[in-house]
Amino acid sequence: MSEISNILSDEHKNILLVIDLIIDKSDKIQSEDKASPLSKDNEKFWIEIVEFIRNYADKFHHAKEEEILFKEFCKKESELHCNPVEQMLYEHDLGRKFVKELEEGIKENNKEKISENALGYANLLKEHIFKEDDILYPMAEEVLDEKTKGAIIKKFRDIENKKKHEKEKYLNFVEKIKK
Ligand SMILES: [Fe+2]
Ligand SMILES: [Fe+2]
Structure with a gap:
């Protein structure tokens, strides 16, 4: 693997750790009484998850793909037997839709909406x-x-230099999860 794959795949590993936690917490919500409201701690957790996905998975990681790697890759389209970029962009957008619905679910205190969209996002990603x-x-x-x-x-x-503080913040979040 070269450096490009290394950098992006390392970011994937961080995203996957958060995804495992999302699946775990979604399963818990599904086994709870749907009529009882989300606890304050849980609400805080989901707000942090949305923030991580938007800022790390999307603005930090997907930006490297969409604005840099995919653009260069598509210039070589004539040399490719197939180009998966369009599908990847479609999946990024689908992910954003799940996150938007997840955020609405948190605001509405709707456990069903939260777990459905969180799991949709996790499986897609x-x-x-x-x-x-x-x-x-x-x-x-x-x-x-x-x-x-x-x-x-x-x-x-x-990008990493520009988003140094954000990167640090979200890597700390991942470290916290590991414990
Ligand atoms: Fe990626
Ligand atoms: Fe991607």
């Missing part, structure tokens, strides 16, 4: 991450030349 790690990133590594790869890494680093 698990599959999505698998496709990128196993199909898209290896294809990109093969088709992109070294100069382009270097330029991509540089742009990744620029």
Whole structure:
């Protein structure tokens, strides 16, 4: 694996840790009495999850894919036997819809809506991450030349420098989960 795949797959690992927690908490909600309101602690947890997904999984990780890697990859479309980018973008959008519904569920204190959309997101992202790690990133590594790869890494680093504090904040969140 080269550096591009390493950086993005490491971010996937962090996202997957949060996804496991999402699945766990969603299962718990589903086994609870739906009529009783969400506890304050649970409400805080889901608000933090939405924030992590929006800022880390989406604005930080998906931005590297959508604005940088996918753009360079699509320039090589004529050399590809298939281009998975359109499907990946569709799945990013689908993920955003689940998160929007999840956020509404929290505001409405609707446990059913929360768990349904949280699980929808978690299952979508698990599959999505698998496709990128196993199909898209290896294809990109093969088709992109070294100069382009270097330029991509540089742009990744620029995002990381710009979002240094946010990155730190969300990595701390992941560390907290691990314990
Ligand atoms: Fe993606
Ligand atoms: Fe990804």
